[in-house]
Amino acid sequence: MRTIFAIFKKELTSHLTTLWAWVVFTVMALLSSAFFVLLLGGFKQAQDIAREVPGGWSALPAEAQQFRNLTDGVMISLWGTILVVTLFVAPFLSMRLFAEERRNKTFELLMTTPIRPIEIVLGKYLGAVGLIVCTLGVTIVFPIILSIIGSSESGSALEWRTVLLGYFGLLLWGATNMAIGMFISSLTESQMVAAFVSFAVALLWMLVSSVAPRAEEPLRSVLNYLAFDSQLQNLIKGVLDLKPIVFFTSVIAFFVLLTHRSIEAQRWT
């Protein structure tokens, strides 16, 4: 346990004292605020229309109904957007995990101290999760801003249960991206290759849901099951759903074990 924690701590210090992590945090902050402002603008527009139209909300079409409150009109869409941003930035955080150890020749140090390879992998993975939590942590300011300045007839501006469940879905997705990125980083010495391949994998995964409707059964059901957006749909909307939790936890466990196999296997070549 102590060694896992030591590696976790080192991982966070290493990343937080180099420029990269801060660049990623900044990019996340910039992109998510841009989307936040856009969504807020759309929300205001819908509210203005609803006020002017005779009959108010009931006269508007069904797709406009989500703009009746901030939770549905802004937060859920924002989480959905950040989901995609995460996919783009996670590779830049995960690329260093093992590739950097190879390049610095510190991998030899880790493998010759009296610790098990699985402790190295778990320590690294916890560090990676810490980083993605920091990255996504930036975005929690948006619901806080809304709850301070927003208002609604029912009293509280936001439905916090919904917002936090969506946020949990986001973190789960981020942690999954880091597990995949860690495995890819364990395969190469080059950070750029690691980032690029992780990114390609994530992009392919994003395409699954658009390919699914065109596929034949039973392939279609399989693809629909594998598509991350359909898995996350409920959580993002604030519905507590066990299925995605089991799904993503399994994916994480699978890639953590794969990383373990990969660093074990490399000693044999």
Added chain:
Amino acid sequence: MAMIEVENLTKKYRDRVAIDALTFQIKEGEIVGFLGPNGAGKSTTMKILTGFMPATSGKARVAGFDIFEKPLEAKRRIGYLPETPPLYPELTVRGYLHFVAELKGVPRGKVKSEIDRVAGGTGILPELGRLTGVLSKGYRQRVGIAQAMLGNPALLILDEPTEGLDPRQRKEVLELVKSLAGEHTVVLSTHILSEVKAICRQVLIIHRGKIVADDSMAAITGGKETGLEDKFIQLTAE
């Protein structure tokens, strides 16, 4: 008691044989020079002894523990300086040594005194607050040796500890290694013969993956000034 026992140790990289049925023993408390031309298999042997890499066949025991069957027990007794000092440029020397001490399981209460001990021994006390990434080559090498000494392992395996140092740094590092004798068993790989002559009592010469000499320094030099050079050149000829 033998600190290292190696029997028929062989390592093949696909079709190339890196080391071929090595058999040797190293006694406790010795400083052993591990010599050979570049590419003779020195680093490969060291990587196997430290458990970084498994052998293709054969046995290796460190302090009585088989490195393949009881890797954690064996690794607890080894301090290892690889060819390149394994440093994290973004950590300070103190932060780095702290990290390695935790990996090696140095008891929590002793970490600080242990860091001071090895830093004092390697002369890096004034550098503890600096980032390892900005250190000169000589200091990087010393931090590497300090790291190997953490936890006071019985066996130190140093892969070319003086490589890339200037003459003064070379001398300092050698004196440091010499001062470790008795308390530690030291295996020192190098291709600089004068260094070995200065500090080692036992010499192992490896050539093309095979042991070509395993004897005391006195027996190999035969008392002559150029004895080690002559022997080395003779044994590692085609």
